Amino acid sequence: MLQTVPAAAVQLAGVSLPVSVLVVFAVVLGAVVLFVTEAVSPDVTAIAVIVALVALEPFTKVSAAEGLSGFSNPATVTILAMYILSRGIQRTGVVRRLGVEVAHLTRGSENRLLVAIIALTGPIAGIVNNTPVVAVFIPMVTDLANESGVSPSKLLIPLSYASMLAGTLTLFGTATNLVASELSADLLGRPFGVFLLTPVGIVAFLVGAAYLLTVGRWLLPARVPPGSRTERYEMQPYLARVLVTARSPFVGNSAQTVAADAHRDLGLDVLDVVRGADHFVATDSDRELASRDILTVRGNPPTIQQFVEYGSLRLLPRATVTDAELDNPERSTLVELIVPADSSLVGETVTGARLRERYDATVLAIRRAGGELVRDDIGETQLHGGDALLLQTTEVSAEFLAENDDVVVTGEVFDEVMARVREGGVSSTALIAFGILFGVVAVAALGLLPISVAALTGVLAMFVTGVLSPNEAYDAVNWSVIFLLAGIIPLGIALRETGAAALVADAVSGVAVGLPPLVVLVLFYLLTGAFANVITPVASVVLFLPIAASTASSIGADPFSFVLGVTFAATTAFMTPVGYQTNLMVYGPGGYTFSDYVRVGAPLQLLLAVVTSVAIALYWGL
Incomplete structure (x- = not known):
């Protein structure tokens, strides 16, 4: 690999820009595009940044050791x-x-x-x-x-x-x-x-x-x-109780077999079986069905009717299915979980995720971003980051789900948890x-x-x-956050070593001539916050902190105060559900739309831009 290249510059709009700066800007632009479009996950984008910076070392001035320094960064x-x-x-x-x-x-x-x-x-x-x-x-x-x-x-x-x-x-x-x-x-x-x-x-x-x-x-x-959970997910039309009659072909077959056949042939879920005072989960039991058993089923009304006719069953229209029937620690539990943006389940269908096989879990409904409820063709539904799933499973399987990094389990048997914790x-x-x-x-x-x-x-x-x-x-x-950090940190080295940060700072300071330092600080807060909402807070800090510090020096302000301003701005990315992981966690359970975050978060971000900048100026000085 070449160790040095001749000093070269390119004329753009009458401005002479070093080739090294243009190369770094190209890497930054590529990273921003990938962050915004989410064509690949942020950690993959960060790794690509490392590769690009080191491969282009003669221009970026980032050696292999510096490219990997993010992993050992304190x-x-x-x-x-x-x-x-x-x-x-x-x-x-x-x-x-x-x-x-x-x-x-x-x-x-x-x-x-x-x-x-x-x-x-x-x-x-x-x-x-x-x-x-x-x-x-x-x-x-x-x-x-x-x-x-x-x-x-x-x-x-x-x-x-x-x-x-x-x-x-x-x-x-x-x-x-x-x-x-x-x-x-x-x-x-x-x-x-x-x-x-x-x-x-x-x-x-x-x-x-x-x-x-x-x-x-x-x-x-x-x-x-x-x-209740079934009410929040508007499940009532999709849940029913049916009676197994003496002439039903299901009599003598195991509950597990009937549940599997119904799921495969009709896309209908047999959730549990009631036999007198005895209840058991259908997918987890090899007990044979008997006349007078009552099955709890989930499906759209036409499919339920088809199942009733095929199995010579009798629909019990007055037997309302509530949380109490589906959520009982002795036999089964209702669980709500969220699919994080970095989950390996993103892009998989519900069937492809194999939740039924791995966790004895039946997905009852999905609440998507924007509040859209999915209750039909659930098996073919592709999972997205931020989706909230309501499912029924066993207590043991719920514990395994809670330990799985691909989902965040948020719904539990609240009263039981409260009693146990208080004791x-x-x-x-x-x-x-x-x-x-x-x-x-x-x-x-x-x-x-x-x-x-x-x-x-x-x-x-x-x-x-x-x-x-x-x-x-x-x-x-x-680990996705660790790789994101390790990949983005060398980008800051490239911005600093090639003079790209100083060049942008000179341009900004030229525009800011005559403006009070406090106004410039507020503008940096707003700019950093806007980028943090789409390219992650860490990436926005790496991009704007060197520029803010250089700009402060060029206008005679305290660089450290500007560093603090950028830091506070990046940690308060309120305006999008992807700005911070906790925003995405409440996206599905709250049924929010993207515009909800803008409507509630934008005024708060503007308010804090002024309040925080003034507080920094008063406490640290400008």
Whole structure:
């Protein structure tokens, strides 16, 4: 490979641009297009960036070692460790217990529930990874909303936004903060302390909370009607009870066989069998059907009628099928789950995902983005990121689903969970796990160890004390995020080393001549936030933080304040469901449309652009 190339430039619109800068811009443009179009997953795009930068080293000035440096970057290592520490906290059940206690205190009051969601989610998500926190709270929020007669849509976006606002409270809050800290150290020799963001973060959180409790609450739609799960998914026309008559050909056949044949031939699901006081799941039982058995079936009305005629059955029109019939810990349970954007199930059909074979799970309905309900031809339905699935399975299978990284299980037998958690005390394991986490924060805050080393020490302590096993630790890490970070970090090196960032900063500063530094900071906040909504917060920080720092220097402002502005902007991507993973998690369960995020998130993002910039100016100076 050539090590050097002659200095060359290209004239564009009367401006002479070095070829190296044009090459880096081409890589940036390609990455942005792939991020926006989602032609491939973000982590694959990040790996492609590494390959492109190293292959074009004579132009990009990124060596192989620098291209791979993202994997060893302290931010990447710290984030990996924090995923593991968060899993250790999650396994103790303390977060769930806190949520249950709050749920108990706020029953029946929408106002108290909304305040409690924001007040509790914030402090927890400021230290613990917010994805499991939001996953724990979704079923509680949904069930309590239904008990109060409130649409869950009124509460789930505030849950996600509160967890995002909490990310501004500490250095550990988001991966974006850690990447920004490393970039700040490289550019300005000034990394972030653990609580450096906290003063301005508290202001942003309080302002955001006030917005969600007032204006945001008014702007939020009521997409999903309150009610039981079967009511929320409008399942009543698709569920029926049928009686097995003495002349039915099903008599003497196993329930499992009848269920399999009905699913294969008609696309109809036989869910369970009632025999007197005895209930059992049809797909999980080899018991033979007998006369007078009652079958619970799911299908569209014409298919149900066809099944009745074929099997010489009798439809029981007054036997309404409710959650109580489908959700009983002794035989079966209703589970709601979300398909994450990075799940291997995305693009698969329900049949191709083999949920029935692997988990004895029958998918009853799917709620898509925008609130669309799918109840017909479910087997041929292709799964998308953010889809919410309602399914029936066994208790054992539900536990396996909860451990599967391809789905986020959010629906559980709420009252049973509440009773079990309230009966239990705080275990010694929980005390150890929290002691380790607070020890990591203290050691990093006091500067006794670098933050990455402190976090790894905490991981080791969780292994030694038995809080987590190494296998559980590997499963806890969101590897797509790790690869995304490792791939995007070298792009910042290329922008800096080729002078591309400085070139853009010169152009921006030329436009900003005569504007007050505070106005320029607000504009950078808005620009960074807009990109974070479509190309991920981490990528937007890598792109705009060097440019913001250079622009600040050229207009005589404090580069560090601009670094902070870009960091806060990237962590608050409210306007799209793909801007942050918790937004996508509540997309399906809330029945939201894309425009809901714009309507509720855009005013909040504009408000915080002004409030946060002013707070930075007052606290840090410009």
